[in-house]
Amino acid sequence: MENIYSNSCTVYPNGENCFNALTESEKKLIEKNKVILTYSKGETVCKQGSFASHIVYLKKGLAKVYLEGKPKNLILKIIPPGNLIGLPCIHDENNIFLYSAATYINSEVELIGIDLFKQLILQNSSFAYRVINILNEHAVQTFGRFHSFTNKQLHGRVADTLLCLAQRIFKTESFNLPLTRNDFAELTGMSTESVIRVMKDFKDDGFIKTDGKEIELINIEMLMKISEVG
Amino acid sequence: MENIYSNSCTVYPNGENCFNALTESEKKLIEKNKVILTYSKGETVCKQGSFASHIVYLKKGLAKVYLEGKPKNLILKIIPPGNLIGLPCIHDENNIFLYSAATYINSEVELIGIDLFKQLILQNSSFAYRVINILNEHAVQTFGRFHSFTNKQLHGRVADTLLCLAQRIFKTESFNLPLTRNDFAELTGMSTESVIRVMKDFKDDGFIKTDGKEIELINIEMLMKISEVG
DNA sequence: TCAATAAATTGACATGAATCATATAAAAAC
DNA sequence: GTTTTTATATGATTCATGTCAATTTATTGA
Numbered sequence: 001m002e003n004i005y006s007n008s009c010t011v012y013p014n015g016e017n018c019f020n021a022l023t024e025s026e027k028k029l030i031e032k033n034k035v036i037l038t039y040s041k042g043e044t045v046c047k048q049g050s051f052a053s054h055i056v057y058l059k060k061g062l063a064k065v066y067l068e069g070k071p072k073n074l075i076l077k078i079i080p081p082g083n084l085i086g087l088p089c090i091h092d093e094n095n096i097f098l099y100s101a102a103t104y105i106n107s108e109v110e111l112i113g114i115d116l117f118k119q120l121i122l123q124n125s126s127f128a129y130r131v132i133n134i135l136n137e138h139a140v141q142t143f144g145r146f147h148s149f150t151n152k153q154l155h156g157r158v159a160d161t162l163l164c165l166a167q168r169i170f171k172t173e174s175f176n177l178p179l180t181r182n183d184f185a186e187l188t189g190m191s192t193e194s195v196i197r198v199m200k201d202f203k204d205d206g207f208i209k210t211d212g213k214e215i216e217l218i219n220i221e222m223l224m225k226i227s228e229v230g
Numbered sequence: 231m232e233n234i235y236s237n238s239c240t241v242y243p244n245g246e247n248c249f250n251a252l253t254e255s256e257k258k259l260i261e262k263n264k265v266i267l268t269y270s271k272g273e274t275v276c277k278q279g280s281f282a283s284h285i286v287y288l289k290k291g292l293a294k295v296y297l298e299g300k301p302k303n304l305i306l307k308i309i310p311p312g313n314l315i316g317l318p319c320i321h322d323e324n325n326i327f328l329y330s331a332a333t334y335i336n337s338e339v340e341l342i343g344i345d346l347f348k349q350l351i352l353q354n355s356s357f358a359y360r361v362i363n364i365l366n367e368h369a370v371q372t373f374g375r376f377h378s379f380t381n382k383q384l385h386g387r388v389a390d391t392l393l394c395l396a397q398r399i400f401k402t403e404s405f406n407l408p409l410t411r412n413d414f415a416e417l418t419g420m421s422t423e424s425v426i427r428v429m430k431d432f433k434d435d436g437f438i439k440t441d442g443k444e445i446e447l448i449n450i451e452m453l454m455k456i457s458e459v460g
Numbered sequence: 461t462c463a464a465t466a467a468a469t470t471g472a473c474a475t476g477a478a479t480c481a482t483a484t485a486a487a488a489a490c
Numbered sequence: 491g492t493t494t495t496t497a498t499a500t501g502a503t504t505c506a507t508g509t510c511a512a513t514t515t516a517t518t519g520a
Contacts, residue, residue, distance in 0.1 A: 004328070005297070016322075067235070067377050070460075074377055088369040090362060098234070098370055121359050128358035129351050132320060135365045139318040139372070140328055143297060143306065146376045150419060151299050153476070181498065189380060191478055196499060212486090212498095230300075383506070411468060421508050426469060442468095442516085 005144035006227060009164035009187065010078050011137050017082070018130035026120055026127075035111040041178075045101040045109060046086060052095040054111040056085040061107020062169070062178065064187070065099050075187050077141055078104070080169050085109075087135060090118060105178045149189050152230035157188045158198045159227040162208065166217050174216040235374035236457060239394040239417065240308050241367050247312070248360035256350060256357075265341040271408075275331040275339060276316060282325040284341040286315040291337020292399070292408065294417070295329050305417050307371055308334070310399050315339075317365060320348060335408045379419050382460035387418045388428045389457040392438065396447050404446040 019027065035054070039045055045056055048068050063079040076099060079085055085101050095114050121128045148160055161184075166173050177184070181199075185192040202208045207223055209216040217223060249257065265284075269275055275286055278298050288309050295315060297304040306329060309315055315331050325344050351358045378390055391414075396403050407414070411429075415422040432438045437453055439446040447453060 004326075067373060069377065069381050071381065074380055076373065076376070088366045088373075091366055092363055096234075098373060118359075121362065122355050125352050125355035125358050128355050128362065129348075131362060132351065132358065132365065133322055135362065135369070136318045136321055139365070139369065142369070142372055142376065143318075143328060146306070146372070146379070147297050147299065147304050149376070149380055150304055151301070180496090192497090193479080193499080194477065197477095200499085410466090422467090423469080423509085424507065430469085 003228070004140060005147050006160065006224075007164040007168055008141060008144035008148045009161050010080060010168050011083065011141045013080065013082070013168055014137070016130070016133070018084075018127060018134055021126040021130045022120065022124060026124060029116065030112060030120075033113055033116055037109050037111060039103045039107045039109065041103055041105050043103050045103060045107075046097045046099075048097050048100040050097050052086055052089040052097045052114055054113050055087060055090075055117050056101065057110040057112060058083055058085060059108045059110055061109075062104040063101050063107060064104060065101045066186075067099055073100075073186060074189070077138070077145065078169065078187065084134065087131065087138070090114065090121075104183070152227070154188075154190055154194050154198050155201065155226050156228075156230035157190065158195065158202070159207075159223040161188050162202075162215070162217060163220070163223055163227055165215075166220075173220065174214070177213050177215050179213075233458070234370060235377050236390065236454075237394040237398055238371060238374035238378045239391050240310060240398050241313065241371045243310065243312070243398055244367070246360070246363070248314075248357060248364055251356040251360045252350065252354060256354060259346065260342060260350075263343055263346055267339050267341060269333045269337045269339065271333055271335050273333050275333060275337075276327045276329075278327050278330040280327050282316055282319040282327045282344055284343050285317060285320075285347050286331070287340040287342060288313055288315060289338045289340055291339075292334040293331050293337060294334060295331045296416075297329055303330075303416060304419070307368075307375065308399065308417065314364065317361065317368070320344065320351075334413070382457070384418075384420055384424055384428050385431065385456050386458075386460035387420065388425065388432070389453040391418050392432075392445070392447060393450070393453055393457055395445075396450075403450065404444070407443050407445050409443075 019030070022030070039061070045063060046052070058079050058081050060081050062081075063085065064075050065077050065079055065085060066073045066075040079101070086097060088098050089095050121131060148157060152160065165177065166175065179187065181195055182192050185195040188195060199208070199210060202223075203210055205222075207217070207219040207226075209218060249260070252260070269291070275293060276282070288311050290311050292311075293309040293315065295306045295309055297306060309331070316327060318328050319325050351361060378387055382390065395407065396405060409417065411425055412422050415425040418425060429438070429440060432453075433440060437447070437449040439448060
């Protein structure tokens with residue numbers, strides 16, 4: 001009986017992929033027209049407000065999707081491989097990137113022209129249906145994150161994020177986090193100092209072990225409880 | 231040059247409606263199968279976590295869509311007439327309402343069976359495309375609200391909400407708000423006392439006039455500036 | 461019409477979390 | 491290998507906003 005709104009830092013990895021709904025010829029069309037790019041760590045993949053000529057498929061790597069903000073950015077989600085970036089900018093006329101995206105590590109992406117993408121939606125309703133499914137999964141994730149940010153306090157948010165990283169991104173309780181404490185603070189929506197303090201608390205209480213960027217979750221039960229309570 | 235992320239309490243009223251993309255016979259199919267209901271003020275229209283057998287079209291009235299939370303709920307948006315409630319619960323298998331909705335005033339809704347709605351998506355890709363458009367408009371709104379809640383402080387959020395009410399809901403600078411200060415506090419995500427204090431500040435500064443539930447925006451420019459700055 | 465309840469208001473206080481200042485440790489550059 | 495820069499860590503302070511308590515005003519119901 002897990003809360004649909006826990007683990008709010010990324011979408012649930014259901015393995016489903018909208019491209020499976022395409023016909024062979026449609027798949028080939030994408031293959032022919034896609035552009036493959038590589039990005040180094042830290043590069044901007046798409047820029048909020050700019051013209052969105054394409055949808056981005058993250059093939060390898062790890063990225064953050066965020067709203068640009070004056071004092072600080074707001075990370076909407078992190079993107080593990082196998083996910084699309086930029087779906088929400090599909091809109092009748094002005095296709096503008098609604099958010100920015102940047103890589104945490106060296107990454108490989110495929111660009112799919114937005115006009116082609118739209119065309120496929122209009123000619124293949126099964127594909128459209130799958131796109132709707134994906135958009136709704138992202139909506140759940142966004143709602144969960146929104147809830148987490150507004151109702152939970154520091155310890156809850158850090159616990160939530162650690163669990164999400166372990167369960168949804170790295171799929172193991174012990175992982176090497178390619179983020180600075182500063183990045184991690186941005187991800188949890190708090191100050192760097194607070195992240196460090198909370199991590200120290202968790203360490204002192206024996207809930208986690210850390211060694212630089214190596215993080216190991218020891219007491220998952222407890223972290224889940226902290227994440228729930230807030 | 232307006233920020234796409236201002237006025238975050240409801241979606242932009244673009245007049246477009248996904249049902250326009252339906253054929254006559256499909257429209258008739260909906261007409262035949264829809265259920266019309268009336269709700270009094272304060273009633274729950276849909277309940278987070280319950281089985282979603284239908285999509286809700288708000289014909290008349292005003293409603294809030296919110297996540298249920300332990301200490302307090304989180305309002306995701308308010309819904310003026312002409313909008314759909316429950317779109318994000320369209321999902322392959324488990325169609326569960328992802329949020330609750332309740333009316334602010336007496337309202338009239340039409341229920342459209344979710345299986346019919348799914349069927350229409352699968353058989354009419356133009357309809358599906360329009361649904362995608364709507365979902366993305368809601369995504370923009372959610373992002374904006376998320377941003378507003380996490381980056382702006384009290385005065386900014388109240389200004390934002392007042393502007394949104396005037397511009398997007400009531401479409402006039404002087405309106406009667408059918409919400410208690412408590413409701414308004416919930417809508418802005420702050421305590422009742424804080425709402426009252428901020429409103430008093432705005433009143434003292436001559437930015438608004440209030441008389442009970444009557445609210446008039448006097449200095450829109452200034453409110454916009456406050457909303458932007460946070 | 462008056463009591464009873466609910467809503468609005470105001471001030472005093474508590475607290476979570478950011479900010480600032482400073483120190484240490486690690487990584488990068490030369 | 492030493493300097494310079496960047497990241498991590500910790501304590502003191504400040505600030506925004508919620509909570510609590512008390513009062514006034516409005517609304518509802520008998």
